Amino acid sequence: MDLTTVWFALIAVLWIGYFTLEGFDFGVGMLLPVLSRDDVERRVMINTIGPVWDGNEVWVLVAGGATFAAFPEWYATLFSGFYLPLLLILAALIVRNLSIEYRGKREEPGWRARWDLAFIVGSLVPALLWGVAFANIVHGVPIDADKNFTGSLLTLLNPYGLLGGVTTLLLFATHGAMFIALKTDGPIRHRARALAVRLGVAAAVVAVVFLVWTQLSRGDLSSAVSFVLAALCLVAGIAAAAWGREGWAFVGTMGTIALAVAGLFLALFPDVMPSTTDAAFSLTTSNASSTPYTLKVMTWVAVVFTPIVLLYESWSYWVFRKRISTEHIPSSALEAADTTAGATGR
Amino acid sequence: MDALDVARWQFGIITVYHFLFVPVTIGLSALVAILETSWVRTRDERYLRLTKFFGKLFLINFAIGVVTGIVQEFQFGMNWSDYSRFVGDIFGAPLAIEGLLAFFLESTFIGLWIFGWDRLGPRLHAACIWAVHVGTVLSAYFILAANSWMQHPVGYAYNPRTGRAELHDFAAVMFNKVQLVTFPHTVLAAYMTGAAFMLGVALWLMTHQGTERADRTIYRTAARLSSAVLLVAGLGVAVSGDLQGKVMTEVQPMKMAAAEALYDTEQPASFSILTIGSLDGGKEKFSIKVPRLLSFLATGDVDGKVQGINQLRARYAKTYGRDPGKSYYSAGDYTPVIPVTYWAFRIMIGLGVLAALVAAMALWVTRRGRETVGRWGRWTTRAAIAVPLLGVLGNSFGWIFTEMGRQPWAVFGLLTTAHSVSPGVSTAEVVTSLSVFTLLYGALAVIEIGLILRFVRKGADPFEEPQLRDDTDLDRPLAHAY
Numbered sequence: 001m002d003l004t005t006v007w008f009a010l011i012a013v014l015w016i017g018y019f020t021l022e023g024f025d026f027g028v029g030m031l032l033p034v035l036s037r038d039d040v041e042r043r044v045m046i047n048t049i050g051p052v053w054d055g056n057e058v059w060v061l062v063a064g065g066a067t068f069a070a071f072p073e074w075y076a077t078l079f080s081g082f083y084l085p086l087l088l089i090l091a092a093l094i095v096r097n098l099s100i101e102y103r104g105k106r107e108e109p110g111w112r113a114r115w116d117l118a119f120i121v122g123s124l125v126p127a128l129l130w131g132v133a134f135a136n137i138v139h140g141v142p143i144d145a146d147k148n149f150t151g152s153l154l155t156l157l158n159p160y161g162l163l164g165g166v167t168t169l170l171l172f173a174t175h176g177a178m179f180i181a182l183k184t185d186g187p188i189r190h191r192a193r194a195l196a197v198r199l200g201v202a203a204a205v206v207a208v209v210f211l212v213w214t215q216l217s218r219g220d221l222s223s224a225v226s227f228v229l230a231a232l233c234l235v236a237g238i239a240a241a242a243w244g245r246e247g248w249a250f251v252g253t254m255g256t257i258a259l260a261v262a263g264l265f266l267a268l269f270p271d272v273m274p275s276t277t278d279a280a281f282s283l284t285t286s287n288a289s290s291t292p293y294t295l296k297v298m299t300w301v302a303v304v305f306t307p308i309v310l311l312y313e314s315w316s317y318w319v320f321r322k323r324i325s326t327e328h329i330p331s332s333a334l335e336a337a338d339t340t341a342g343a344t345g346r
Numbered sequence: 347m348d349a350l351d352v353a354r355w356q357f358g359i360i361t362v363y364h365f366l367f368v369p370v371t372i373g374l375s376a377l378v379a380i381l382e383t384s385w386v387r388t389r390d391e392r393y394l395r396l397t398k399f400f401g402k403l404f405l406i407n408f409a410i411g412v413v414t415g416i417v418q419e420f421q422f423g424m425n426w427s428d429y430s431r432f433v434g435d436i437f438g439a440p441l442a443i444e445g446l447l448a449f450f451l452e453s454t455f456i457g458l459w460i461f462g463w464d465r466l467g468p469r470l471h472a473a474c475i476w477a478v479h480v481g482t483v484l485s486a487y488f489i490l491a492a493n494s495w496m497q498h499p500v501g502y503a504y505n506p507r508t509g510r511a512e513l514h515d516f517a518a519v520m521f522n523k524v525q526l527v528t529f530p531h532t533v534l535a536a537y538m539t540g541a542a543f544m545l546g547v548a549l550w551l552m553t554h555q556g557t558e559r560a561d562r563t564i565y566r567t568a569a570r571l572s573s574a575v576l577l578v579a580g581l582g583v584a585v586s587g588d589l590q591g592k593v594m595t596e597v598q599p600m601k602m603a604a605a606e607a608l609y610d611t612e613q614p615a616s617f618s619i620l621t622i623g624s625l626d627g628g629k630e631k632f633s634i635k636v637p638r639l640l641s642f643l644a645t646g647d648v649d650g651k652v653q654g655i656n657q658l659r660a661r662y663a664k665t666y667g668r669d670p671g672k673s674y675y676s677a678g679d680y681t682p683v684i685p686v687t688y689w690a691f692r693i694m695i696g697l698g699v700l701a702a703l704v705a706a707m708a709l710w711v712t713r714r715g716r717e718t719v720g721r722w723g724r725w726t727t728r729a730a731i732a733v734p735l736l737g738v739l740g741n742s743f744g745w746i747f748t749e750m751g752r753q754p755w756a757v758f759g760l761l762t763t764a765h766s767v768s769p770g771v772s773t774a775e776v777v778t779s780l781s782v783f784t785l786l787y788g789a790l791a792v793i794e795i796g797l798i799l800r801f802v803r804k805g806a807d808p809f810e811e812p813q814l815r816d817d818t819d820l821d822r823p824l825a826h827a828y
Contacts, residue, residue: 047827051457054412058449061419065442068422072434072510079423079430080768086420087779091786094413098790101409104828105797148427148770290435290513297516301443309450316454319465330823 003295004285007070008272010302012265014066016258018059019130019168020175023257024250025053027176029096029123030169032116035180035195039112040326041188046100046119047329048183051320053100055313057093069298073147073288074272081141081149082133085156089126096122127172128165132156135164135210138218138264140274143281147288150277160213167210170203171260175253178237182246185325193241196249200238207234211260218267218274226263230256349773350764353425356780358749360417362742363787367411369741372486372533373540373579374404375479377572382472391809392564399806400544400568401475405460406797407543410790412453417783419445425776429756429766436502436513437492440520444488452481464815464825471812486533494525496757497748498597504760511760527593531586534579535698535741541576542701542737544568545708547802549730552712553723557805564806566712573712576705576737583698588643595644595652598758600662600680601751602644603655604687613651615640620692625685627655655681666759682753690747697740704733 028049036042049056068075079086095118103115139160142151177196181189211227219227237252268274272288275281289295347355378401385393419441422430430437455477462471495502501518502511513519548569551557557565595602602608608615609627617639623630641650662680707729711722752758756766815822 043827047824050828051461052454054453054457055450057416058445058453061416061449062442062445064419064423065438065445067438068430068434069438069442072430072438075423075434075438076427076430076768079420080425080427080771083424083771083775084778086424087782090417090420091782093416094786094790097413098409098793100828101405102793102797105406106800146769147431150770290438293516294435294439294513297513298439298442301439301446305446309446313450313454316458319458320461324824327821328824329827330825 002285003292003299004070004289005270006299007066007289007295008265008269008285011063011066011070012262014059014063015265016261018056018063019172019261020254020257021056021059022053023127023168023172024175024179024253025049025056026123026127026172027174028180029119029176030127030173031176031180031192031195032120032123035177035188035191037187039109040329042112042116043104043329044184044188044324044326045180046103047324048180050100052316053097055316057097066298070290070295071272071283071285071288072290074283077143077147077149077273077283077288078137081143081151082136082156084153085129085133089129092122092125092129094122096126124169127169131165131168132161134168134261134264135161135214137273138214138268140271140276140282142277143273143275143283144277145281147281147283160210160217163206163210163213167203167207170199170206171253171257174199174203174237175250175257178241178246178250178253181241182250183323185323188325189246189323193244193246193249196241197238200234200241200253204231204234204238207231207256207260211263214264214267219263220267223263223267226259226266230259230263233259347773349771349776350767352773352776352780353767353771354763356425356776356783357421358746359780360414360421360783360787362745363791364411364414364418365741365745366738367407367414368482368486369532369536369539370407370543370738371404371411371540372479372482372536373538373575374400374407374543375475375482375540376537377540377544377575378404379472379475379479380571381568382475386468386472392567394812395564395806395809396568400547401459402801403543403547403798405456406794406801408456410794413790414787424779425768425771426756426766427768427770429761432510432761432766433496433757434510436495436499436511436519439513439516440488440492444485448481448485448488450481452478452485455481461824461826463812464822467814468812483533486536487529490529490532491520491522491525494522494528495519496755497528497594497752498522498524499757499760511757523593524590524597527586527590531583531590534582534586535744537579538576538583538698538701539737539741541572541579541705543734544572545576545705546730546732546734548572549708549726549733550802551805553727553730556803561805566716569708569712573705573708577702577709580698580702580705587695591643592646598752599653600655600658600682601687601748603653603658604682604684604751605691605747606640606652607684607688608640608652608654609656610654611651611657612654613641614638614649615644615652617643621688625688655684679754682751687747687751690743690750694740694743694747697736697743701733701736701740704729704736 028045032042032045036045064075067078099115099119099122103112103119136156141149141155144150174196177192177199180192181196184192208231211230215224215227233252233255237249237256240252241249270285271282272285273283378397381393381400382397384390385397455474458466459471459474459478462474466474499511500522501513501515503514505512548565551565552562552569591602606615606617607621607625614637616635616637619634619636621630622632638648640652642648644650644652659680666680708726711720711726754762754764756763812825
C-alpha cells in the first residue's frame with residue numbers, strides 16, 4: 001500500500017482515538033449541571049476523568065502534528081481556512097483544562113461556580129465545533145487554485161455542517177453519560193444510566209439523518225458499511241445501558257464514534273479536503289502529502305512508538321479502574337492524603 | 347499594521363508567554379523528582395513534605411504550560427500557512443514525533459503521579475515523575491531540532507517543482523550542529539529557571555515571619571538543593587552559550603554582529619557591557635567596553651576577526667538578492683532590529699549572572715549550622731522575590747534575541763517571514779485572535795500568580811505517611827481528588 005494511504009489511515013486512527021477518548025471527557029463536562037446535585041457529586045464526576053483527560057487530549061495534538069508532517073498542504077489549508085472555529089476551540093480547551101486543575105484549589109463557592117461554567121462551556125463548544133469542522137471537511141469547502149480557503153465563517157455554518165455539530169455534541173454527551181454510569185457508584189450512577197438511554201435515542205435520530213446525508217452526497221460501499229455498523233453499535237449500546245450492562249454500553253458508544261469517524265474518512269478518501277470551487281483544486285492524499293522519504297521516516301517512528309504509548313496509556317486506565325462515589329471524595333481537595341478514619345467529608 | 351505585523355506580534359506574545367512556564371516545568375519536574383527519590387531512599391519525612399509542597403506549585407504551573415502549548419501546535423497552520431507548506435516536509439516530523447514520544451509520556455504519567463499516591467508503590471510512584479521529566483526533555487529536544495533547522499537548514503533540498511524544502515537526511519536534522527549546542531543551553535537554562543523558582547519560594551519561606559521554626563529547616567534543605575542546581579546549571583549555561591555563540595557566528599554572522607551592534611568589521615573586536623546612544627552605527631555617547639571579548643565570544647580567539655553589519659549586508663544582498671527566485675530585499679533589510687538584539691543579548695546574560703549570584707549568596711547565608719539567615723534576612727527576602735523572575739525573564743530575552751536576530755528570515759537563507767504568513771487570513775481575523783489570546787492569557791497570569799502566592803503562603807503540609815490502597819479498604823477516600 002502507498003505510504004500516503006497508510007498516513008491517511010493513521011491520521012484517521014488518531015482522530016478516532018481523540019474522539020472516542022476526549023469525547024467522553026466532553027460529555028462529562030456538558031452533563032456536569034445535569035447529573036450532579038451538589039459540589040461533592042460534581043467532584044465525583046470530575047474525578048472520573050481526573051487522571052486520564054490530559055492523555056486523552058494529546059491525541060488531537062498528535063493528529064495535528066501528524067497532519068503537518070504527512071500532509072503539510074492539508075494542515076496549512078485546514079488550519080488557516082477554519083481560523084475562527086479553531087480559535088474558539090482553542091480558547092474553549094484552555095479554560096476547560098484549567099477548570100479541571102484549578103476549581104478545587106479554593107473552597108469559595110463563587111470560585112468553583114465560575115470554573116464549573118468554564119468546564120461546561122469549554123466542553124460544549126469543542127464538542128459542537130469539531131462536528132461542524134469535520135462535516136465541512138467531508139462536504140467540501142471553497143478552495144482556490146493556490147489551495148487557499150476562500151470562504152468565511154458563515155460558509156462553514158451551513159445546515160449540513162451544523163447537523164454534523166449537533167451529531168457530535170449528542171454522541172459525546174451520550175458517551176459521557178455511559179462513562180459516568182460505568183465509573184461511579186451510588187445515585188449518580190443510576191441517574192447517568194437513565195440519562196444515557198434517553199440521550200442515546202436522541203443522538204441516534206440525529207446521527208442517522210447526518211450519516212445518511214453524508215452517505216448520499218459522498219459515500220461509497222465502505223463508508224455505508226461503517227455507518228450501518230456505527231448505528232448498530234449505538235442501538236446495542238443503548239440496549240445494554242437499559243439492561244444495566246454499563247461496560248458493554250460504554251463499548252457500544254465507543255464503537256459508534258469510532259465507526260462513524262472511520263466512515264467519514266472513508267467517504268473522504270482519496271480527497272483530504274475537497275474543493276467546491278473546482279474539483280481540480282481539491283486536496284488529495286497525493287497532492288497534499290510530504291515526500292516518500294519523510295513518510296518512511298515517520299512510519300518507522302510510528303511503528304516503534306505507538307505500541308509503547310498504547311501500552312502505558314492502557315496501564316493508566318487499569319490503575320484507575322475502580323468506580324468512584326461520594327464517599328471517596330476527601331473533605332477538601334486542598335488536603336492531600338487524609339487517611340485518618342472518619343475523615344470522609346460528605 | 348497589516349496581517350503580517352499582527353501575526354508576528356501574536357507569535358511573539360503567545361510563544362514568549364508559553365515559554366514562561368515551560369522552563370519552570372522542565373526544571374521543577376527534575377527537582378521534584380530528586381526530592382521524591384530522596385524520600386524513597388532515606389525515608390526522611392522532610393523530603394516527602396517538600397515533594398508534595400513543590401509538587402503542588404509545579405502542577406499549578408504545569409497546567410498553564412499545557413494549555414498554552416496546544417495553541418503552539420495549531421498556530422503554524424493558522425497564521426503561517428505558507429510557512430507550513432514550505433517547511434512541512436521537514437518541520438512537521440519533529441513536531442509529530444514530539445507529540446508521540448513526549449506529550450503522551452508527560453500527560454499520562456502526570457495523571458498517574460497526581461492520583462497515584464495510594465495506588466502505586468513508592469518506587470513506581472517516583473518513577474512516574476521521572477517519566478514526566480524525561481517527557482519534558484524529549485519534548486525540548488524535538489522542538490529545538492525544528493527550531494535549529496530554521497536557524498541553520500540542513501539535510502534538505504529545495505524542490506523548484508513543488509516550491510518547498512524537502513527532507514533528504516533526517517539524521518542531519520536531528521543532529522544539526524546548531525541543535526547540538528542549543529539543546530544543552532536551553533535545557534540547562536530550564537534547570538536554572540526551575541531551581542530559581544524553588545530557591546525564591548524556599549528563601550521567602552525561611553525568612554517569613556509566619557513560618558514555624560521547625561519548618562525553616564525543611565526550606566533550608568530546598569534552598570540549598572536549588573542553589574546548588576542553579577549554580578551547576580548556570581556554569582553549564584555559560585559554557586554551552588559560549589559554544590553556541592561560536593556556531594552562530596559561523597552560520598548566522600549577522601546575528602552575532604547584531605548582538606554587539608558592530609557596524610564595521612573589527613579585528614580584534616571589543617564587547618560593550620552597555621552603550622548609551624542610538625545604536626544606529628553613529629557615534630555612541632557613552633560605552634563601557636571590554637577589549638577583545640567579542641573576538642573571543644565569536645571565534646574563540648582573542649585576536650579573531652568579527653564581521654560587521656555593513657559588510658554582512660553587502661554580502662547577504664549579493665548572496666540572496668542576485669538570485670531572481672530569492673530577490674526579496676534591498677541590502678538594508680537584511681539587518682535585524684539592532685536595539686532589540688543588542689539589549690536582549692545583554693539582558694539575557696545579565697539576568698543569568700544575577701541569578702547565579704543570588705544562588706551563591708543563598709549557599710553562603712545557609713552555610714553549615716545556620717538554620718536562619720540571620721542579619722542577611724532583609725536582603726534574602728528581596729533576593730527571594732527577584733530570583734524566580736531572573737530565571738524566567740532570562741529565557742524570554744534569550745529567545746527574543748535568537749528569533750529577532752534571525753530576521754528577516756523565517757528559515758535562514760531560504761524563506762522570509764513576510765513570505766510565511768497565511769495569505770487567506772484577513773487582518774481582522776488575526777487581530778481577533780491576538781485580542782482573544784492576549785486577554786485570556788492576561789487573565790490566566792493573574793489567576794496563576796494568585797494561586798501560586800496563596801499556596802506558597804500556606805507552606806508545606808504536615809507529614810503524612812502515604813498508604814497503599816488494597817482491596818480491603820476500597821471505601822477509603824482517595825489520596826488526591828480534584
